[in-house]
Amino acid sequence: xxxxxxxxxxxxxxxxxxxxxxxxxxxxxxxxxxxxxxxxxxxxxxxxxxxxxxxxxxxxxxxxxxxxxxxxxxxxxxxxxxxxxxxxxxxxxxxxxxxxxxxxxxxxxxxxxxxxxxxxxxxxxxxxxxxxxxxxxxxxxxxxxxxxxxxxxxxxxxxxxxxxxxxxxxxxxxxxxxxxxxx
Numbered sequence: 277x278x279x280x281x282x283x284x285x286x287x288x289x290x291x292x293x294x295x296x297x298x299x300x301x302x303x304x305x306x307x308x309x310x311x312x313x314x315x316x317x318x319x320x321x322x323x324x325x326x327x328x329x330x331x332x333x334x335x336x337x338x339x340x341x342x343x344x345x346x347x348x349x350x351x352x353x354x355x356x357x358x359x360x361x362x363x364x365x366x367x368x369x370x371x372x373x374x375x376x377x378x379x380x381x382x383x384x385x386x387x388x389x390x391x392x393x394x395x396x397x398x399x400x401x402x403x404x405x406x407x408x409x410x411x412x413x414x415x416x417x418x419x420x421x422x423x424x425x426x427x428x429x430x431x432x433x434x435x436x437x438x439x440x441x442x443x444x445x446x447x448x449x450x451x452x453x454x455x456x457x458x459x
Contacts, residue, residue, distance in 0.1 A: 277297045277299050277300045277433070277434070278297075278434075280295045280296070280297065280436060284436060285436070286436065287438075289438045289440075290440070292440065292441055292444070293438055293439060293440045293441070293444075294438075294439050295436050295437070295438060295439070296436070296437050296439050297433065297434050297435065297436060297437070298389065298432055298433060298434070298435045298437055299432070299433030299434060301391060301392055301395065301396055301437065301439065302389040302390060302391050302392065302396070302401070303388075303389075303390040303391075303392065304387060304388070304389065304429060304432055304433055305348060305349070305386075305387060305388045305429075306349065306351075306388065306390050307349050308344070308349040308350075308351055308379045308381075310340065310344075310379070313340050313341050313344060314339070314340070314341060315339075315340050315377050316337050316338065316339060316340065316376045316377060317337070317338065317339070317340040317343060317344075317375065317376050317377055317379045317380050317381060318335045318336070318337060318372070318375040318376045318379070318380030318381075319335065319336040319337065319338040319343050319347075319380060319381060319382060320333055320335055320336070320350075320356070320372070320380060320381075320382030320383065320386075321336070321382065321383055322358065322363055322368065322382075322383045322385055322386075324336065324382075325356070325358065325363075325368040325369070325370055325382075326368070326370065327363075327366040327367055327368050328366070328367055329367065329403075329406055329456050329459075330370075331370050331371055331399075331402060332370060333370045333372070335375070335376075335380070337376050340377075340379070340381075343380075343381040344381065346384070347381035347382055347383070347384060348381060348382050348383065348384055348385075348386045348387075348388060349379070349380070349381050349388070350372050350375075350379070350380050350381070350382065350386075350388045350390075351372075351375065351378055351379050351380070351390070352372065352373055352374070352375050352378045352379075353371065353372070353373065353390070353391075353398055354371070354372050354388050354389065354390045355369065355370075355371055355372075355388070355389040355390075355398055355401045355402050355405065356369060356370055356371075356372055356382070356386050356387070356388050356389075357369035357370075357386065357387055357389075357405045357406075358385055358386060358387075359385055359386065359387050359426045359427050359432075360385040360424065360425070360426045361415075361418060361423065361424070361425045361426070363385065364411065364414060364415075364418075364426075364427060365411060365415065367406045367411070369402060369405055369406055370402070371398045371399065371402050385426070387427075387429075387432050389401055389405070389432075394442075395439075395442065396439070396442075396445065397442060397445040397446055397449055399449040399453075400445040400446075400448060400449050403448075403449065403452055404437060410435070413431075413435070414427040414431060417431045
C-alpha cells in the first residue's frame with residue numbers, strides 16, 4: 277500500500293495513534309481453504325444481516341460444497357459489510373461469530389475484513405465501517421446504475437483508519453456501547 281501522506285490526513289489524532297489504510301491492516305475478502313469440503317457451514321444472504329448499529333444476523337446452515345463457489349467467504353471473527361446500495365447506507369454489517377464449523381459464505385454483495393493478527397478490536401472495526409463519514413465517503417465513490425451502485429474494492433483497501441493502541445480501541449468500544457442505546 278502507498279504510505280499515508282500528510283495531505284490525505286483528514287484530522288489530527290493523538291500522538292499514540294497512527295493513520296493506516298484498511299488494506300494495510302486487514303485482508304479484504306479472504307478465501308477459506310478447507311481439507312474437508314463435505315461439512316456444514318453458515319450461510320448469510322443479504323436479508324439475514326441486520327441494519328443499523330446492531331451486530332445481528334440470522335444465519336442459515338448449508339453444505340460447504342453448496343456455497344463454497346460463487347459466494348463471499350468469511351470465518352469466525354471477520355467483520356462483514358454490504359457494498360451495494362441501499363444496504364451499504366443502511367449499515368448492513370456485523371462481526372460473524374460462532375459460525376458452523378468456524379466458516380461461512382454469503383451474498384456476493386459483501387466485503388469481508390479480516391485483521392492481520394490481533395492488533396484491531398473487531399468491534400472497533402465494525403463501528404468504524406458503520407460510522408457516518410465512512411458511509412458518506414463510500415456513497416461519494418459509488419459506481420453503477422441506479423439501484424445497483426456499489427463501493428469499490430479500491431475504496432475499501434485505501435480508506436484511512438485512525439488506529440489507536442489496542443487498549444484505547446477497547447475503551448472506545450465500551451463507551452460506544454454505553455451511548456448507542458441512548459441514540
